[in-house]
Amino acid sequence: MSVTPEPPPTTAPTKAPNPPEEPSGAGLFSLILRRQSIVVILVALLGSALIGAALIRYQGVSPWYAYQTIFKEALLVDGGLTRTLLKTAPLILTGLAVVIPLRVGLFNIGGQGQFVISAAVAGVTAYAARGAGFGALIIGLLVGVLVGAMWASIAALLKTWRGVHEVITTIMLNNIAAGIIWWMVTTGPGAFKNTSQIPMTGPIDKAAWMPTIAGIPLGFVIAAALAILCGWMLSRTTMGFRFDTVGKNKFAAGYAGIPINRVILLSMVLAGGLAGLAGAMEVHGVMHHFEPAIGGTLGFDGITIALLARSNPIWTIPAAFLVGILRTGAAGLQFATGIAPEIVDLILAITLLLVSIPVLGRWIFRSRADKVQAAATSWGN
Amino acid sequence: MAAWIQRNKFSVILGVVVLVLAYIYYFSDKTTALSMYRYAWTYAVPLVLCALVGVIGERSGVVNIGIEGQLLVSAFAGFFGAAYSGSLIVGILSGVGCGLILGGFLAWTTVKWRMDQIIAGVVLNIVATGITSFYYKPGQLLPALMPHWSIPGLSSIPLIGEVFFKGTGVIALIAIIAVFGIHFGLFKTTWGLRTRAIGEYPSAADTAGINVITMRLVNVTLAGALAGLAGVFLSMDSTSSFERGMSAGRGFLALAIMIFGAWRPLRAAAAALFFGFVTAAASQLQADQVINVPPQLVGTLPYVLTLVVLAVAAGRVRAPGAVGQPFVKEGK
Amino acid sequence: MSTPANDGTQPRGIPTEGTPTEYDPTVPEVDTSEEHLAAIVTNEEILALPAEVSGFGAGNVGEVILDVKNLSKSFGSVHANKDITLQVRRGEIVALLGENGAGKSTLMNQIFGLITPDTGEVTIKGDKTPIKDPRDAISRGIGMVHQHFQLVPVMTVAENVMLGHETTKGGVLDLDTARQMVRELSEKHNLAVDPDADVEDLPVGTQQRVEIVKALSRKVDLLILDEPTAVLTPQETDELLGVMRDLANGGTSIVFITHKLREVLAVADHVYVLRHGAVVGEVTDIANTTTTDLATMMVGRSVVLNVEKDAATPGEVVLQIENLHVKDDRNLGAVNGFDLQVRAGEIVGVAGVEGNGQRELVEALAGMRKVVSGTMRLGDLDLTKANPYQTHHAGVGHIPEDREKHGLVGAYSIADNLVLNEYDQEPFAKSGVRQFDKIRAYAEKLREEFDIRSSGVGQSAGSLSGGNKQKVVVARELTFGPKLLMAAQPTRGVDVGSIEFIHKRIVAARDGGAGVLLVSAELDEILSLADRIAVVHGGQVVKEMPAEGADRAEIGRLMAGDH
Known part of the structure; x- marks a missing residue:
């Protein structure tokens, strides 16, 4: 009986420490073939930069000048890099808040809500704990993590208990969170009367601010360390194996005795905790009080970052840094050219679009493999 | 007819009870009742239209998470189309056109390119937010108000006529026609039989000689027109302005309504009216000082209601069998 | 021609000729006027x-x-x-x-x-x-009746038959004509079907008649x-x-x-x-x-049509099922009062037409499906409420019916699939951290032993052929030393070489003292492999008999519910 020729492995195993031999051959081309996923990302980024350039041109501004301004503002001007890293820190965390559930097969669109509600509660708590000095920082961060985890677990419980799809529930929870935080700072427990027209909570003690050491914000260090820790957890531990198994084949996971519901809940609790930490860090490290606009679109940017990072926690660091550059630089762009900072929303949306279209990889490599698909999500179960 | 009533006994009884209660309240307090009912219907119109978009998509096997984005872009295009051109017609057409284009985008990426349907929809929403917030210009006005008419005869029916046919705009009327038309189409015509087949068991439809890919493309794209109408209704009919993020999660409420309505247009419309009524009742109670809840929290009511409704409905209703799965023909 | 284990004397999946199990299909007399x-x-x-x-x-x-x-x-x-x-x-x-x-x-x-x-x-x-x-x-x-029926489950027979060539009256579907057509065809060709039945409620045999009627309606x-x-x-x-x-x-x-x-x-x-x-x-x-x-x-070679095995030497009871009731996905009773014993060192074959509760039975035994009532015990251990983790670690090996869905994670390497339900045990993990060198060494050993044809243990399981995929599952489920092995359709969609191999390993597991519960829709497989046969119908055992000398025609009658 003859053996049918085995097709070559289509996916490189991620678990084994010594990966099997990759396509041999020297030169740039084989390198490109081996790193298809990165090439696709780079092409997507280039594509969105070009489209963005066209849009800027259409606004009557030289795209070259605009991009220069963004990068100069974000990296080169005095304190620019610090500001960018400060912006990057919560983005890494909201990116992780999408990545981790994605590995389990859940699409957490609720980073925004988890972020703002944690920030609000942390802000109120830290204000109440003023006088506790450094302790207020610890309390604020812990409260942020807990509130975020609890908020996200609502969606997880609805999923495991009633089978409600997490995309709808997390979006609804975002809207509910928005209502609650507005109430908190207008007529609710967090309202703080001051001269400005913006409803906000009271300022926290300077002792509870998150420090910046030698131009590097502590928040960034924490976020990057957590990203590496998450990467290690997913690739090297039994918990990570459980996560991936549920995400890749839920039925086999059940067959193998993995408690699927507990894994789903845990992934969302982790995600919520990370987004909540981001919220608390934004209060302690940037605003030093809470106001509803604190979130901006940090939570939603997490989605773009997660897909740019191909749901790999470690890659969220550069992805978040890139988004951080754009966000930080956008303010300078508006000052220099008058282009609204929402241009970044548009450019990021286009990036997301290009990154997530599976055919991009197929066009470049003429392969039929849908490797680019970042996650398999299911509807209604 | 008798058989139909027999089959839908529960719905018929519930419908009659609700209608009787509605009339009792109407005759006891005409002004308040009418204003509440009208508020409910105005609130429900975009939800009904969007729920129909969801029903058509999912009955064909495509999850449309991007309704929210379709709604937002259409509201934007409708309002600014009308404001810049000075013509309401141009506004309506550009709103509907954008609904179609985004529907086509979703259809093409998910059906042709087999992109994950959830991811495609979420991407569409983010793109919609990006476009509408960047190109938004404050201070624009509509050239005129949308015309409202009363349908002679129908509008003099107490309650029903007064709510649905008195001083009503064209989009609200289309919504009524669309509910009945699509319900009829789905269950009584060849198109409906085939649509249900491609959403339930596409390979069976394929082997019966039906072109699954084309049919999904056409259905999802054309359904976008309804989302377009809903968007136009938001920015040009129920209000006369466009705000950033004005869709406010309605696209997702519509999906919940679709599930609550068991993927059937008539039931979905009833569910949308229920949502509208609860919202109307809450703001009425708020205004009457019966309940004392901060307005920000009352505003979250539809979202809380959605979570409750989904938790209750899930497990009781059955989604179309192939929803969310791309149709792959081997060896083609 | 490179199956090393093949010396022409090994067990086959192909039925025996001239043995007592022989059964010749008889084409009923047809009217040729x-x-x-x-x-x-x-x-x-x-x-x-x-x-x-x-x-x-x-x-x-x-x-x-x-x-x-x-x-x-x-x-x-x-x-x-x-x-x-x-x-x-x-x-x-x-x-x-x-x-x-x-x-x-x-x-x-x-x-x-x-x-x-x-x-x-x-x-x-x-x-x-x-x-x-x-x-x-x-x-x-051209009309085609597919192996996997191409019927829309939630629609009626008439709707399924008319799908794709609908008749309409003034734009409205004309179901009456379709019903009439189904009745006529079913009468003409002796294919009894009810046009108004929902397809999902029909037994498979009837669904097939619907498929044929559908094809003949064009x-x-x-x-x-x-x-x-x-x-x-x-x-x-x-x-x-x-x-x-x-x-x-x-x-x-x-x-x-x-x-x-x-x-x-x-x-x-x-x-x-x-x-x-x-x-x-x-x-x-x-x-x-x-x-x-x-x-x-x-x-492609001359085949000896016999599974070679010695007579079984059954030991104490390993699996005891008593009055078991289990529901299916649609919440209807699938297993209805099932009683069965499996002893150590014997293979019990569950024979029956698919859809008579076999799947639900196996899933319940594996802890993947809730038991409504009744008990199942593994030795002294009550497994009635156990989850898959507990059943596995109690010593139940399970070759699942649908290996693509339950048995494997296609995106994972062969190595990861080989430790799919032992990944958190020593030596494959130490305090929650996975030990890749140990996993790899173990996988290399099993790849050799079970002749899993692949480029290496790092190859993704999804890219293997059907037979090699099944060998991965069989290797995993046999190697941890189960007391009870449940094999559901173990050779479905598998080439003859792999069938022989898998049969040999199942017999070896039996000889090693495991009790084996073999569920198969292929009567031939049961007849050639089992020591004892339990015929099921309607979620119950209708008769148990020794495999030696079992009468094929009688089993067929029992399977059809004629008892």
């Missing part, structure tokens, strides 16, 4: 043609209706069909014989327009235009039946063969895809044997052909 045949013709036009063209009338064979020349199709590097040439004439039953993966279904899916051939020519009734899609195939007189000249008897009891099989004969006498051509030799001999006029995607044999003189001849052609 002209009036009857004229009433059942599927395409009226052939009545006008002379018999030598139309094939009309008992035993007549007409002109060539399907002519396939040099057809080839590859999927990536796999040649599914190589240079296939065959002909089908009017009024003829052509059997397409071959083992799993020989390329039979691929070939017919090309005739039906589901797959486009790479090269070659398909001529239908003299028309050489390539077949674009199923719609085109249907309009040219004007068919050529009917393709893909493994139609796989889901039928022996008695239902006989009835189906009768219907096929009847249709062929009426001038309809039939292509019958199967791997069951005796059915071929009972009904076919002409046989093509496929192996590895190519036609390796053609038989026209059916009367003078034996199953051994066909088996030899099919497998």
